[in-house]
Amino acid sequence: MKVFSNSVTYNYSWEEVSIANWQKYGPWNDKSAHVIAVDTLNRTVDPETGILRTERLITCQQSAPKWLANLLGSTDTSQVFETSYVNPAEKTVTMVSHNLTMNHLINVQETVVYKPINGKQTQFTQDARITALCGGWQRIKNNIEDALVTRFRENAVKGKEGFECVLAMSRRAFAEEREREQSGQLMMA
Amino acid sequence: MSASLAPECNEVKEPEYLRGNGNTDDNECATMFKDYQKCLQVALQERKIDKLLNEAREDSKEHDSTHLKRK
Numbered sequence: 725m726k727v728f729s730n731s732v733t734y735n736y737s738w739e740e741v742s743i744a745n746w747q748k749y750g751p752w753n754d755k756s757a758h759v760i761a762v763d764t765l766n767r768t769v770d771p772e773t774g775i776l777r778t779e780r781l782i783t784c785q786q787s788a789p790k791w792l793a794n795l796l797g798s799t800d801t802s803q804v805f806e807t808s809y810v811n812p813a814e815k816t817v818t819m820v821s822h823n824l825t826m827n828h829l830i831n832v833q834e835t836v837v838y839k840p841i842n843g844k845q846t847q848f849t850q851d852a853r854i855t856a857l858c859g860g861w862q863r864i865k866n867n868i869e870d871a872l873v874t875r876f877r878e879n880a881v882k883g884k885e886g887f888e889c890v891l892a893m894s895r896r897a898f899a900e901e902r903e904r905e906q907s908g909q910l911m912m913a
Numbered sequence: 914m915s916a917s918l919a920p921e922c923n924e925v926k927e928p929e930y931l932r933g934n935g936n937t938d939d940n941e942c943a944t945m946f947k948d949y950q951k952c953l954q955v956a957l958q959e960r961k962i963d964k965l966l967n968e969a970r971e972d973s974k975e976h977d978s979t980h981l982k983r984k
Contacts, residue, residue: 749915750915759915760916760918761915761916761917761918762915762916762917763917763918763919763922763953764946764949765950765953765966767946770981773981773982775980775981775982777977777981779970781918781957781962781966783918803918803962803965805965805966805969805970805973807973807976807977809976809980809981811980811982818980820973820976820980822969822972822973824962824965824966824969827965
């Protein structure tokens with residue numbers, strides 16, 4: 725098993741980050757082109773705790789290195805099942821995901837948490853556990869795991885850049901909306 | 914708004930309430946989400962993803978007990 729860990733500080737409040745998170749793979753993000761579809765399967769709010777639980781299916785399209793594709797017979801399209809929990813009382817967003825595709829050969833389990841650092845900053849932590857399940861030489865399993873860790877590292881850089889754009893656009897969109905509301909109120913007065 | 918994996922579901926995936934035009938007091942949003950889910954269900958069956966999803970859901974139950982924290 726290999727572990728990929730990553731943490732990023734965003735200079736946006738947790739409230740802004742937790743809302744913009746739903747737009748992460750939308751048109752405001754041109755850096756994460758490998759995420760080609762996001763489908764919300766289920767969404768409920770726990771009346772007792774106020775926790776928003778969401779199930780999503782994330783579809784990615786990214787070509788694997790040739791030797792890996794030959795080995796695993798992989799297609800370029802892969803799917804990830806994500807369950808997320810937005811806890812408004814504790815101010816945490818926790819997203820747990822694992823691979824649906826090729827899950828007899830590899831097991832990828834990722835946990836992402838967004839937590840406030842202070843009123844203006846939010847901490848993102850990412851932890852991915854990658855295990856090659858296929859039989860055979862340990863060296864080959866190591867190579868597969870290493871290739872996936874490399875892919876995670878590359879996508880993490882793009883993910884941060886893309887999300888920064890989404891956060892900036894989201895802040896602007898909310899500011900414009902507030903302005904519109906205020907000018908609307910002035911007209912009424 | 915991100916695209917759906919099923920192009921035929923994209924139209925029902927574009928809900929008005931996300932554009933701020935919906936009224937949270939009525940069931941409009943819930944109805945739209947149900948229509949989209951219905952469309953998606955067929956698409957997932959066609960692509961044989963539904964079974965994989967059910968297995969994944971079973972596996973993710975432990976996360977519910979950790980993160981839903983019912984008192």
